[in-house]
Amino acid sequence: MDTTGRPNPLFRNLSAKIAAIPMILTALVIFVGGTAWTVIYSFTSSKLLPKKLFEWTDVINIGDWSLSIPTGIVWKSFVGLQQYERLWNTNRWMVSIENLFIYGLCSLVLSFIIGFVLAALLDQKIRFENTFRTIILYPFALSFIVTGLVWQWLLNPDFGIQSVIRGMGFVGFTFDPLYSADIVIYGVLIAGLWQGTGLIMVLMLAGLRGIDQEIWKAARVDGIPAWKTYLFIVIPMMRPVFITTLVIIASGIVRIYDLIVAQTSGGPGISSEVPAKYVYDYMFQGQNLGQGFAASTMMLLAVAIVVIPWAYLEFGSRKRG
Amino acid sequence: MRKLASLFAATALTSVSAQAADLEVTHWWTSGGEAAAVAKFAEAFNASTDNTWVDGAIAGSGGTARPIIVSRIIGGDPMGAFQFNHGRQAEELIEAGLLRDMTAVAEAEGWTDIVNPPSLLDACTVDGKIYCAPVNIHSWQWLWLSNGAFEKAGLEVPTTWDEFVAAGPALREAGIQPLALGGQPWQSSGLFNVLIVALAGPDVLKSVYGDHDTDLAAGEEMARVFKAAADAREMAEGSAVQDWNQATNMVITDTAGGQVMGDWAQGEFAVAGETAGEDYSCLPGLGVNEVISTGGDAFYFPVVDDPEITAAQDELAKVLLSPETQVSFNLAKGSLPIRGDVNLDTANDCMKKGLEILAAGKTLPDVNMLNTEDTNNQLNDLFVEFFNDKSITPEAAQERFVSIIENAD
Structure with missing residues (x-):
């Protein structure tokens, strides 16, 4: 009877499922477990070393069995939302959030626009396409640390762009974004875009190449101008590429840390601080794990607020359709 | 074959009798002078x-090295x-x-008698047990002045902080940066702590950081220190350098009038071939409170x-x-x-000058002995912001200072 019925879906592709167990365990223990641990310890007053959250008390032993049941707990280092209160009362954290917001928004919009325009230009069957593509993609081969240092020098008023242009005779020319608190984050943005746009361009180019040539021919027959074809036909068709690109850019934004460290170290003052740097500085330099955990939990929450509704829309609708 | 066996026996014998071990020693002394100094220990x-x-x-720096050291120790892979x-x-x-109690060694060697000032050993002591071996003394309270810069501006080299502040505008007119201050956060808070000691006195520093005396932190004396810090901010405006040694270099090359920095700056002057008293001057305690x-x-x-x-x-x-290593190490380290x-x-x-002050017993504990790293980090954040943003008034900064002290532990 059983053997003739439908096989249990749990045992389909059994060998593949067994092979995936180590990865599933890794993901559960390290990612989910580590995340949960971080969130829990963000409610403690842990300093250099994590402190115990609570202890069981009033343990009663039942009869002759060596079975003991705790009936109460004593909070050891549990401090409730104190770490979060301190976090949101810290000026540096607020500046960090603001910077991340400005950097993220500009980086997202500009990466998309510049990347797409470059890809569209390269797609015009130009000569030396390979050369241009290599040149534009090249900065992506550099780490953020190198990028940061290069742009720190380029934007240095004493021997960077400013001094070169002044040397040409424009004595009044001033361009020193890294030394002005109001615009320093845009100085970082320039470096970030320089490094990352090449990759976005290549992704977009791959997307454009994936569009059937017949569509272009059809558009031409109908007499639709090229820009309209891009805007109303090609771009909607490139949705999957856009989604991939969005995920890549967004993850790059949230974890931005090394570029800031190399380029400005958060300065001048605290005007180019970012959340990830706050987390690192308080966890390791400040020897205050609790505060660092609280900050990283807030980062997780911010990501979750963006990702969960999107994932719901994206994957929820696919099932229905 | 027999030869080989006897060779093995011999090596085995020596290694047993000598009890030799490879001891890994971790530190962050990597600049020229520092590396030379640590080589003396080795x-x-x-x-x-x-x-x-x-x-x-x-x-x-320590900020990079400390987390690595700590994670190795708590990760169960300690160095020697x-x-x-x-x-x-x-x-x-x-x-x-996680750290060894060294009291037995300290008693055998009589550290309590030889270590001067005794506060050094106190900082190593927890519950009556000694956990560390102090090797040197570094002090923060120094104002380094470029004699050449003041000459260029046609001014006398100041002998106190107030004279230095008064000379600020004239220095600026002569095209000289009055005060060199690097952008790293610890330099800003360091400067401020030096101002507390020089202008309000060592006792204020001890009460504010050691006892978390918030009334004192909010009081008149500290308000004066914050005003002085605003003066310093005025004088430091335009020094676009990051590292402390770059700022010291501005004093060495006579493009800046002075810098407030610890005695480790001395190494930079020495490497540049400058002579104390001729090319540069030093004022311990800013010339106010030595x-x-x-x-x-x-x-x-x-x-x-x-x-x-x-x-x-x-x-x-x-x-x-030991006396010999103390001399050779400290001369190299400055x-x-x-x-x-x-x-x-x-x-x-x-x-x-430093040795004289030390011999006279005019010392105070270091901020690191009074504050946790957490508090220091918060102070760094506050002062690096204050020294770079002129829109923060001294009063507003003092308010935030008080709340940090209030929550310190």
Whole structure:
């Protein structure tokens, strides 16, 4: 009877499922477990070393069995939302959030626009396409640390762009974004875009190449101008590429840390601080794990607020359709 | 074959009788002068014991090295010994029982009698047990002035902070940056702490940071310090450098009038071939309140299972405090020795000033001994913002300062 019925879906592709167990365990223990641990310890007053959250008390032993049941707990280092209160009362954290917001928004919009325009230009069957593509993609081969240092020098008023242009005779020319608190984050943005746009361009180019040539021919027959074809036909068709690109850019934004460290170290003052740097500085330099955990939990929450509704829309609708 | 066997026997014999061990020593002394200084320790340790010094230098500053050291210790892979600034940085490692109690060595060597000032050993002591070996004294309270810069501006070299502030506008007119201040956060808070000691006195610093006296922190004396910090901010405007040694370099090249920096700046002047008194001047306690703080470096010894390494740790502790190594190390490092009974005739003028103040007992504990790293980090954030943003009034900064002190532990 059983053997003739439908096989249990749990045992389909059994060998593949067994092979995936180590990865599933890794993901559960390290990612989910580590995340949960971080969130829990963000409610403690842990300093250099994590402190115990609570202890069981009033343990009663039942009869002759060596079975003991705790009936109460004593909070050891549990401090409730104190770490979060301190976090949101810290000026540096607020500046960090603001910077991340400005950097993220500009980086997202500009990466998309510049990347797409470059890809569209390269797609015009130009000569030396390979050369241009290599040149534009090249900065992506550099780490953020190198990028940061290069742009720190380029934007240095004493021997960077400013001094070169002044040397040409424009004595009044001033361009020193890294030394002005109001615009320093845009100085970082320039470096970030320089490094990352090449990759976005290549992704977009791959997307454009994936569009059937017949569509272009059809558009031409109908007499639709090229820009309209891009805007109303090609771009909607490139949705999957856009989604991939969005995920890549967004993850790059949230974890931005090394570029800031190399380029400005958060300065001048605290005007180019970012959340990830706050987390690192308080966890390791400040020897205050609790505060660092609280900050990283807030980062997780911010990501979750963006990702969960999107994932719901994206994957929820696919099932229905 | 027999030869080989006897060779094995011989090596086995020597290694047993000598109890030699490779001792990995981790520190962050990597700049020219620092590396030369730590080499003195290694030489002395290799020469006077059978053990071998394995150098575990970590490039970067304490901020980079400390997390690496801590994670190695709590990760169960401790080194033989490591350097920290003594004070509260290692507090929790001691509480967690990860560091060795060195009281036996300290008693055998009579550290309580030789270490001067005694506050150094106090900073190593938790519950009556000694956990670290102090090796040098570094003080923060120095104003380094460029004699050349003042000459260019046609001014006398100031002898106090107030004269220096008064000379500020004239220096600026002469195209000289009055005060050089690097952009790293610890430099801003360091400058402020020096101003507390010089203008309000060492007792205020001790009460505010040591006892968290919020009334004092909100009081009139501290308000004066914040006003002075605003003056300093005015004078530091336009010094677009990051690292402390770049700022010192501005003083060396006469493009800046002065810099407030610890005595480690002296090494930079020495490397540049400048002479104290002729090319540059130094004012301990900003010329107002001649006291120096007795921070510095100390070596800690993690708990290890291997008895040979434990024995080597003891021997290293003895070597670090021996008179000969104290002299050779501190001359190379530009710091002051931790024992008063050694001879430092070859020290330069500024170092001698420091030694005199030390001998007179006009010392105070270092901020690292009073504050946790957490509090220091918050102060760094506050002052780096204050010194770079003129829109923050001294009053507003003081308010935030009080709330940090209030929540400090």
